[in-house]
Amino acid sequence: xxxxxxxxxxxxxxxxxxxxxxxxxxxxxxxxxxxxxxxxxxxxxxxxxxxxxxxxxxxxxxxxxxxxxxxxxxxxxxxxxxxxxxxxxxxxxxxxxxxxxxxxxxxxxxxxxxxxxxxxxxxxxxxxxxxxxxxxxxxxxxxxxxxxxxxxxxxxxxxxxxxxxxxxxxxxxxxxxxxxxxxxxxxxxxxxxxxxxxxxxxxxxxxxxxxxxxxxxxxxxxxxxxxxxxxxxxxxxxxxxxxxxxxxxxxxxxxxxxxxxxxxxxxxxxxxxxxxxxxxxxxxxxxxxxxxxxxxxxxxxxxxxxxxxxxxxxxxxxxxxxxxxxxxxxxxxxxxxxxxxxxxxxxxxxxxxxxxxxxxxxxxxxxxxxxxxxxxxxxxxxxxxxxxxxxxxxxxxxxxxxxxxxxxxxxxx
Numbered sequence: 001x002x003x004x005x006x007x008x009x010x011x012x013x014x015x016x017x018x019x020x021x022x023x024x025x026x027x028x029x030x031x032x033x034x035x036x037x038x039x040x041x042x043x044x045x046x047x048x049x050x051x052x053x054x055x056x057x058x059x060x061x062x063x064x065x066x067x068x069x070x071x072x073x074x075x076x077x078x079x080x081x082x083x084x085x086x087x088x089x090x091x092x093x094x095x096x097x098x099x100x101x102x103x104x105x106x107x108x109x110x111x112x113x114x115x116x117x118x119x120x121x122x123x124x125x126x127x128x129x130x131x132x133x134x135x136x137x138x139x140x141x142x143x144x145x146x147x148x149x150x151x152x153x154x155x156x157x158x159x160x161x162x163x164x165x166x167x168x169x170x171x172x173x174x175x176x177x178x179x180x181x182x183x184x185x186x187x188x189x190x191x192x193x194x195x196x197x198x199x200x201x202x203x204x205x206x207x208x209x210x211x212x213x214x215x216x217x218x219x220x221x222x223x224x225x226x227x228x229x230x231x232x233x234x235x236x237x238x239x240x241x242x243x244x245x246x247x248x249x250x251x252x253x254x255x256x257x258x259x260x261x262x263x264x265x266x267x268x269x270x271x272x273x274x275x276x277x278x279x280x281x282x283x284x285x286x287x288x289x290x291x292x293x294x295x296x297x298x299x300x301x302x303x304x305x306x307x308x309x310x311x312x313x314x315x316x317x318x319x320x321x322x323x324x325x326x327x328x329x330x331x332x333x334x335x336x337x338x339x340x341x342x343x344x345x346x347x348x349x350x351x352x353x354x355x356x357x358x359x360x361x362x363x364x365x366x367x368x369x370x371x372x373x374x375x376x377x378x379x380x381x382x383x384x385x386x387x388x389x390x391x392x393x394x395x396x397x398x399x400x401x402x403x404x405x406x407x408x409x410x411x412x413x
Contacts, residue, residue, distance in 0.1 A: 084125070113154050197330035198332060224312060254301070278304065358370050358381075
């Protein structure tokens with residue numbers, strides 16, 4: 001057994017006959033009787049006290065400590081006294097993600113987690129505490145997707161604490177604790193008429209953003225960061241290699257596309273002609289911004305879209321004073337579902353309707369996983385019944401005579 005158990009109520013003394021005898025101490029009958037003591041892996045002494053008549057519990061506790069140390073599962077009992085707030089701040093300070101992601105994580109934790117969970121010691125958390133917190137989070141009225149991101153960040157803090165041997169388990173992963181469920185609303189893509197109406201409502205210098213968004217599927221920041229050297233007009237390809245991001249909501253920087261994933265997107269002929277005409281009317285401007293961080297190395301690109309002063313576009317100002325006004329002029333309702341991301345949804349709907357594969361669409365959109373693309377857009381895929389009827393009709397109407405039909409397939413068998 002690791003360590004030993006001290007009986008605080010009795011001590012051993014040498015009797016008149018020279019043999020040891022048990023003698024009551026000054027603490028007899030007061031406080032905890034047994035103190036289980038052991039030496040931790042770091043060389044320091046650890047202990048836990050037990051009341052009278054619980055010596056067997058003390059022995060069992062020491063046995064469990066010994067088993068945990070031998071199997072590499074040992075966790076210092078005193079480590080869990082650090083509060084969630086203290087540990088979360090340490091965790092955030094060590095994050096190695098890009099500055100914009102780091103800023104988003106810090107905002108979520110400081111506004112929606114630490115005020116509720118911050119004062120509780122890490123080792124004291126139970127699934128019930130997380131269930132109550134998620135219910136409080138729901139009552140704030142925040143969007144389910146945002147609450148889900150907050151929950152993921154909190155779970156990441158607990159996971160790190162498990163890996164650091166602060167706690168034994170992540171309470172967010174208990175079966176009774178569930179991440180906020182996403183809203184079941186399905187994406188309803190814009191019509192061609194709506195895309196064209198917004199296109200016409202935008203200022204001339206920004207009008208062809210709709211062509212890039214709806215025709216190539218670029219994100220807003222990627223459109224802001226698109227340079228003339230990224231467009232291969234002869235090869236029919238747009239190389240998505242950067243985006244414009246805001247640090248602390250105001251400082252623009254260049255950064256890699258979301259997830260650090262550069263990609264090549266087919267350039268439709270109509271979009272190519274639109275961009276060529278745009279370049280003729282609005283000469284690209286060389287803009288230099290730091291890369292990834294405010295003190296990062298300077299990077300220069302000849303941007304296709306910029307503000308009236310020849311600066312990179314600021315998404316906050318653009319959305320409020322350009323995009324919003326264009327929506328109002330085009331008679332499009334304001335709301336999150338009608339942000340510039342709607343152009344990507346339109347692009348996805350067009351490709352799926354044309355029979356493009358989920359894998360190809362995922363690559364063009366820059367998604368990290370085709371399964372995410374499938375979950376997002378599966379309801380936009382043509383129904384299998386429709387495809388089946390059309391395929392059979394083509395064969396029996398003689399439209400696919402050059403292709404394998406029933407007779408040819410039968411002969412090959």
